[in-house]
Amino acid sequence: QSVLTQPPSVSAAAGQKVTISCSGSNSNIGKNYVTWYQHLPGTAPKLLIFDINKRPSGIPDRFSGSKSGTSATLGITGLQTGDEGDYYCASWDSGLSVVLFGGGTKLTVL
Amino acid sequence: EVQLVESGGGLVRPGGSLTLSCAASGFTFSSYSMGWVRQAPGKGLEWVSCISTSGKYTYYGDSLKGRFTVSRDNAKSSVFLQINSLRVDDTGIYYCASILTHYNWNDMGSWGQGTLVTVSS
Numbered sequence: 295q296s297v298l299t300q301p302p303s304v305s306a307a308a309g310q311k312v313t314i315s316c317s318g319s320n321s322n323i324g325k326n327y328v329t330w331y332q333h334l335p336g337t338a339p340k341l342l343i344f345d346i347n348k349r350p351s352g353i354p355d356r357f358s359g360s361k362s363g364t365s366a367t368l369g370i371t372g373l374q375t376g377d378e379g380d381y382y383c384a385s386w387d388s389g390l391s392v393v394l395f396g397g398g399t400k401l402t403v404l
Numbered sequence: 405e406v407q408l409v410e411s412g413g414g415l416v417r418p419g420g421s422l423t424l425s426c427a428a429s430g431f432t433f434s435s436y437s438m439g440w441v442r443q444a445p446g447k448g449l450e451w452v453s454c455i456s457t458s459g460k461y462t463y464y465g466d467s468l469k470g471r472f473t474v475s476r477d478n479a480k481s482s483v484f485l486q487i488n489s490l491r492v493d494d495t496g497i498y499y500c501a502s503i504l505t506h507y508n509w510n511d512m513g514s515w516g517q518g519t520l521v522t523v524s525s
Contacts, residue, residue: 329510331449338515339441339449344504350513382449384510392466393439393510398448 298322298383298396305402306373314368314399316383322394326386328366330359333398334379342381343368373403406430406514408500413519416490424485424519426500431514433481437503439512440474440485442521444496452498454509455483463509490523497521 299317306312316328330343341350343359346366358369366383383396412424426438439454453464453474462474473486483500497518504513 327508327510329508329512331512333449338499338517339501339512340515341504341511341513344511344513345508350504380448384451386509390466391463393451393454393463395441395449395451 297387297394298385300381300383300396300399302397303400303402305404307404308373308375310373311369311371312373312401313370314381314383314401316366316368316385316396318364318366318385318394320364321389322364322385322387323361323366324364325388328359328361329384330357330366330368331382331384332377332379333382334376339382370401375403377401378403406502408502408514408516410498410500410516410519413498413521415522415524417525418490418492418523420490420523421486421488422490422521424487424498424500424521426483426485426516428481428483428502431502434478437506437509438474438476438483439501439503439509440483440498441501441512441515442494442496442498443518444493447496450496451510453485454503487521490521492523495521495523 331339333339347359407429440452455474476483499518501512501515504511
Protein backbone atom coordinates (compact mmCIF):
# COMPACT_ATOMS: atom_id res chain seq x y z
CA GLN A 295 0.00 0.00 0.00
CA SER A 296 1.42 3.38 -1.06
CA VAL A 297 2.08 6.10 1.50
CA LEU A 298 0.85 8.65 -1.06
CA THR A 299 -2.83 8.01 -1.67
CA GLN A 300 -4.45 8.54 -5.06
CA PRO A 301 -7.92 7.55 -6.28
CA PRO A 302 -7.66 4.34 -8.33
CA SER A 303 -9.56 5.83 -11.25
CA VAL A 304 -11.17 8.99 -12.58
CA SER A 305 -13.14 9.64 -15.74
CA ALA A 306 -14.56 12.58 -17.63
CA ALA A 307 -15.82 13.40 -21.09
CA ALA A 308 -13.55 14.62 -23.85
CA GLY A 309 -13.11 18.38 -23.65
CA GLN A 310 -13.94 18.49 -19.94
CA LYS A 311 -11.71 18.94 -16.89
CA VAL A 312 -10.57 16.39 -14.34
CA THR A 313 -8.57 16.57 -11.13
CA ILE A 314 -6.49 13.86 -9.50
CA SER A 315 -5.67 14.10 -5.82
CA CYS A 316 -2.62 12.88 -3.95
CA SER A 317 -2.68 12.73 -0.18
CA GLY A 318 0.42 12.37 1.95
CA SER A 319 1.78 13.53 5.27
CA ASN A 320 3.94 16.18 6.92
CA SER A 321 7.14 14.27 6.17
CA ASN A 322 6.57 14.16 2.41
CA ILE A 323 4.07 16.41 0.62
CA GLY A 324 3.79 18.65 3.66
CA LYS A 325 7.40 19.80 3.44
CA ASN A 326 8.66 18.80 -0.01
CA TYR A 327 7.95 19.33 -3.68
CA VAL A 328 5.45 17.19 -5.57
CA THR A 329 5.98 15.73 -9.01
CA TRP A 330 3.42 14.28 -11.41
CA TYR A 331 4.02 11.67 -14.11
CA GLN A 332 1.95 10.42 -17.02
CA HIS A 333 2.36 6.78 -18.01
CA LEU A 334 0.63 5.86 -21.22
CA PRO A 335 0.33 2.21 -22.30
CA GLY A 336 3.48 0.87 -23.92
CA THR A 337 5.55 3.98 -23.30
CA ALA A 338 8.03 5.24 -20.73
CA PRO A 339 6.69 7.46 -17.94
CA LYS A 340 6.76 11.17 -18.73
CA LEU A 341 7.34 14.08 -16.35
CA LEU A 342 4.26 16.34 -16.39
CA ILE A 343 4.67 18.65 -13.41
CA PHE A 344 7.62 19.27 -11.10
CA ASP A 345 8.17 21.54 -8.11
CA ILE A 346 4.41 21.36 -7.44
CA ASN A 347 3.32 23.46 -10.43
CA LYS A 348 6.08 23.80 -13.04
CA ARG A 349 5.80 22.24 -16.49
CA PRO A 350 8.80 20.96 -18.45
CA SER A 351 9.12 22.32 -21.97
CA GLY A 352 6.70 20.62 -24.32
CA ILE A 353 4.03 19.96 -21.70
CA PRO A 354 0.89 21.95 -22.61
CA ASP A 355 -0.70 24.31 -20.13
CA ARG A 356 -3.74 22.01 -20.03
CA PHE A 357 -1.82 20.31 -17.23
CA SER A 358 -1.46 22.09 -13.89
CA GLY A 359 -0.42 21.27 -10.36
CA SER A 360 -1.17 22.64 -6.93
CA LYS A 361 -0.54 21.81 -3.29
CA SER A 362 -2.29 22.55 -0.03
CA GLY A 363 -0.90 21.25 3.23
CA THR A 364 -0.27 17.53 2.88
CA SER A 365 -2.23 17.10 -0.35
CA ALA A 366 -1.52 17.86 -3.99
CA THR A 367 -3.72 18.00 -7.05
CA LEU A 368 -3.13 17.49 -10.76
CA GLY A 369 -5.59 19.24 -13.06
CA ILE A 370 -6.14 18.43 -16.71
CA THR A 371 -8.38 20.59 -18.87
CA GLY A 372 -9.58 20.06 -22.43
CA LEU A 373 -9.39 16.27 -22.05
CA GLN A 374 -8.33 14.33 -25.11
CA THR A 375 -8.49 10.61 -25.81
CA GLY A 376 -4.70 10.65 -25.96
CA ASP A 377 -4.63 11.59 -22.27
CA GLU A 378 -5.94 8.14 -21.28
CA GLY A 379 -3.44 6.35 -19.11
CA ASP A 380 -2.05 6.23 -15.59
CA TYR A 381 -1.01 9.23 -13.56
CA TYR A 382 1.32 9.15 -10.57
CA CYS A 383 2.31 11.65 -7.93
CA ALA A 384 5.69 11.47 -6.21
CA SER A 385 7.41 13.22 -3.35
CA TRP A 386 10.54 12.92 -1.25
CA ASP A 387 9.93 11.72 2.28
CA SER A 388 12.31 13.49 4.66
CA GLY A 389 11.76 11.02 7.47
CA LEU A 390 12.42 7.88 5.42
CA SER A 391 14.90 9.45 2.94
CA VAL A 392 13.11 7.83 0.02
CA VAL A 393 11.09 8.91 -2.97
CA LEU A 394 7.47 7.87 -2.63
CA PHE A 395 5.13 7.23 -5.52
CA GLY A 396 1.37 7.27 -5.23
CA GLY A 397 -0.46 4.11 -6.23
CA GLY A 398 -1.47 5.64 -9.55
CA THR A 399 -4.76 6.84 -11.01
CA LYS A 400 -6.19 5.47 -14.23
CA LEU A 401 -7.75 8.21 -16.34
CA THR A 402 -10.53 7.27 -18.74
CA VAL A 403 -11.75 9.83 -21.27
CA LEU A 404 -15.35 9.12 -22.12
CA GLU B 405 18.52 14.68 -28.00
CA VAL B 406 18.58 13.05 -24.59
CA GLN B 407 18.76 9.26 -24.79
CA LEU B 408 18.77 6.70 -22.01
CA VAL B 409 19.13 3.08 -23.02
CA GLU B 410 18.80 0.33 -20.44
CA SER B 411 20.22 -3.14 -20.88
CA GLY B 412 21.03 -6.23 -18.88
CA GLY B 413 17.55 -7.52 -18.19
CA GLY B 414 16.50 -11.09 -18.81
CA LEU B 415 15.38 -14.32 -17.19
CA VAL B 416 17.08 -15.10 -13.89
CA ARG B 417 16.57 -17.84 -11.31
CA PRO B 418 15.50 -16.87 -7.80
CA GLY B 419 18.56 -16.21 -5.68
CA GLY B 420 20.60 -15.11 -8.67
CA SER B 421 22.19 -11.74 -9.41
CA LEU B 422 21.90 -9.23 -12.21
CA THR B 423 23.48 -5.93 -13.15
CA LEU B 424 21.42 -3.50 -15.18
CA SER B 425 23.12 -0.78 -17.20
CA CYS B 426 21.85 2.53 -18.52
CA ALA B 427 23.82 4.32 -21.22
CA ALA B 428 23.20 8.05 -21.49
CA SER B 429 23.79 10.43 -24.36
CA GLY B 430 22.71 13.87 -25.51
CA PHE B 431 23.46 15.68 -22.24
CA THR B 432 26.31 16.28 -19.79
CA PHE B 433 25.86 13.08 -17.82
CA SER B 434 28.22 14.02 -14.99
CA SER B 435 26.05 17.05 -14.14
CA TYR B 436 22.89 15.03 -13.44
CA SER B 437 21.83 12.79 -10.64
CA MET B 438 20.23 9.57 -11.86
CA GLY B 439 17.46 7.31 -10.65
CA TRP B 440 15.92 3.88 -11.14
CA VAL B 441 12.20 3.09 -11.04
CA ARG B 442 10.52 -0.26 -11.61
CA GLN B 443 7.06 -1.51 -12.46
CA ALA B 444 5.91 -5.02 -11.63
CA PRO B 445 3.35 -6.62 -13.97
CA GLY B 446 -0.06 -5.06 -13.38
CA LYS B 447 1.29 -2.79 -10.63
CA GLY B 448 2.20 0.87 -10.27
CA LEU B 449 5.54 2.62 -10.43
CA GLU B 450 7.93 1.89 -7.56
CA TRP B 451 10.97 4.02 -6.85
CA VAL B 452 14.13 1.92 -6.54
CA SER B 453 17.17 4.12 -6.10
CA CYS B 454 18.99 7.33 -6.94
CA ILE B 455 22.61 8.43 -7.09
CA SER B 456 24.16 11.89 -6.98
CA THR B 457 26.32 13.36 -9.71
CA SER B 458 29.60 12.18 -8.20
CA GLY B 459 28.20 8.96 -6.80
CA LYS B 460 28.85 10.10 -3.27
CA TYR B 461 25.20 9.98 -2.24
CA THR B 462 22.94 7.00 -2.86
CA TYR B 463 19.44 6.22 -1.64
CA TYR B 464 17.28 3.12 -1.89
CA GLY B 465 13.65 2.16 -1.51
CA ASP B 466 12.80 1.01 1.98
CA SER B 467 12.27 -2.65 1.17
CA LEU B 468 15.25 -2.83 -1.17
CA LYS B 469 18.17 -1.86 1.03
CA GLY B 470 20.86 -4.48 1.21
CA ARG B 471 20.14 -6.26 -2.08
CA PHE B 472 20.37 -3.33 -4.51
CA THR B 473 23.49 -1.31 -5.29
CA VAL B 474 23.52 1.70 -7.59
CA SER B 475 26.72 3.06 -9.11
CA ARG B 476 27.83 5.22 -12.02
CA ASP B 477 30.76 5.73 -14.34
CA ASN B 478 30.82 9.36 -15.49
CA ALA B 479 33.62 8.66 -17.96
CA LYS B 480 31.32 6.18 -19.73
CA SER B 481 28.10 8.16 -19.17
CA SER B 482 26.52 5.13 -17.57
CA VAL B 483 24.65 4.21 -14.44
CA PHE B 484 24.29 0.70 -13.08
CA LEU B 485 21.96 -1.20 -10.76
CA GLN B 486 23.20 -4.43 -9.25
CA ILE B 487 20.54 -6.68 -7.78
CA ASN B 488 21.48 -9.64 -5.59
CA SER B 489 19.42 -12.46 -4.11
CA LEU B 490 16.76 -11.92 -6.75
CA ARG B 491 13.20 -12.77 -5.76
CA VAL B 492 10.14 -13.51 -7.85
CA ASP B 493 8.64 -10.18 -6.80
CA ASP B 494 11.62 -8.34 -8.34
CA THR B 495 10.10 -9.18 -11.71
CA GLY B 496 9.22 -6.12 -13.74
CA ILE B 497 10.36 -3.40 -16.07
CA TYR B 498 13.27 -1.35 -14.73
CA TYR B 499 13.58 2.23 -15.96
CA CYS B 500 16.50 4.57 -15.53
CA ALA B 501 15.88 8.32 -15.48
CA SER B 502 17.85 11.52 -15.26
CA ILE B 503 16.92 13.86 -12.43
CA LEU B 504 15.96 17.30 -13.64
CA THR B 505 16.79 19.44 -10.63
CA HIS B 506 19.70 19.56 -8.20
CA TYR B 507 17.45 19.69 -5.16
CA ASN B 508 14.63 17.24 -5.75
CA TRP B 509 15.25 13.53 -6.14
CA ASN B 510 11.75 12.91 -7.49
CA ASP B 511 12.05 15.20 -10.53
CA MET B 512 12.86 12.53 -13.10
CA GLY B 513 12.91 14.46 -16.36
CA SER B 514 14.01 11.96 -19.00
CA TRP B 515 13.39 8.23 -19.01
CA GLY B 516 14.65 5.22 -20.88
CA GLN B 517 12.35 2.66 -22.43
CA GLY B 518 13.11 0.15 -19.70
CA THR B 519 14.57 -3.32 -19.48
CA LEU B 520 12.54 -6.36 -18.43
CA VAL B 521 13.71 -8.50 -15.55
CA THR B 522 11.97 -11.84 -15.06
CA VAL B 523 12.76 -13.87 -11.97
CA SER B 524 11.46 -17.40 -12.28
CA SER B 525 12.54 -20.96 -11.73
